[in-house]
Amino acid sequence: GNSVTQMEGPVTLSEEAFLTINCTYTATGYPSLFWYVQYPGEGLQLLLKATKADDKGSNKGFEATYRKETTSFHLEKGSVQVSDSAVYFCALSGYNFNKFYFGSGTKLNVKP
Amino acid sequence: DARVTQTPRHKVTEMGQEVTMRCQPILGHNTVFWYRQTMMQGLELLAYFRNRAPLDDSGMPKDRFSAEMPDATLATLKIQPSEPRDSAVYFCASGMGLAGGNNEQFFGPGTRLTVL
Numbered sequence: 001g002n003s004v005t006q007m008e009g010p011v012t013l014s015e016e017a018f019l020t021i022n023c024t025y026t027a028t029g030y031p032s033l034f035w036y037v038q039y040p041g042e043g044l045q046l047l048l049k050a051t052k053a054d055d056k057g058s059n060k061g062f063e064a065t066y067r068k069e070t071t072s073f074h075l076e077k078g079s080v081q082v083s084d085s086a087v088y089f090c091a092l093s094g095y096n097f098n099k100f101y102f103g104s105g106t107k108l109n110v111k112p
Numbered sequence: 113d114a115r116v117t118q119t120p121r122h123k124v125t126e127m128g129q130e131v132t133m134r135c136q137p138i139l140g141h142n143t144v145f146w147y148r149q150t151m152m153q154g155l156e157l158l159a160y161f162r163n164r165a166p167l168d169d170s171g172m173p174k175d176r177f178s179a180e181m182p183d184a185t186l187a188t189l190k191i192q193p194s195e196p197r198d199s200a201v202y203f204c205a206s207g208m209g210l211a212g213g214n215n216e217q218f219f220g221p222g223t224r225l226t227v228l
Contacts, residue, residue: 041221043203043219043222044155044205044217045219098168099145099168104154104155105154105155
């Protein structure tokens, strides 16, 4: 079956620290991979995506590389800000998938 | 700036009452999804539509929940009768092309439902 597993949170970091949020997936076929972010009181919004193996998605200083050999799509940022405090969701989908499969979400708290 | 809109944003009701939540997908999008988010269960897919036809509603409690798309600009999620365990934030999302695909899902701001 299809599923996404994320590291459990919350993750608490100081401002300017390095961020990694782990995401691994199981899929039949060749999915696209996504990171969504949810700020307090809002809906989810797309942060970045990668559509095939070895692709790197990037946006707002965040990056994630689609690693087929390790079935992973870890989210990284070199220097987090307080404004990055949010819940981050890893997800998979694709042309042969009828829907999105979301991970459980990882809450990030960044302290000044 | 095209957005998914949801009404109401907040709803407080008493157990046993009917609740209707509405969603206006982005114009031109042909897939619509309903999700429920709670602290305990996280994000759950309730139902989704493609070209207004229901594709899967296996995530919904059938005895009390119903989802419809009366036209391309309106999706509704109804709970009758409501129960305290239905308290959650309900999100609508819309997208283009195939139900999944490589295309982004655009989420609405959600309806926060509290059933007393």
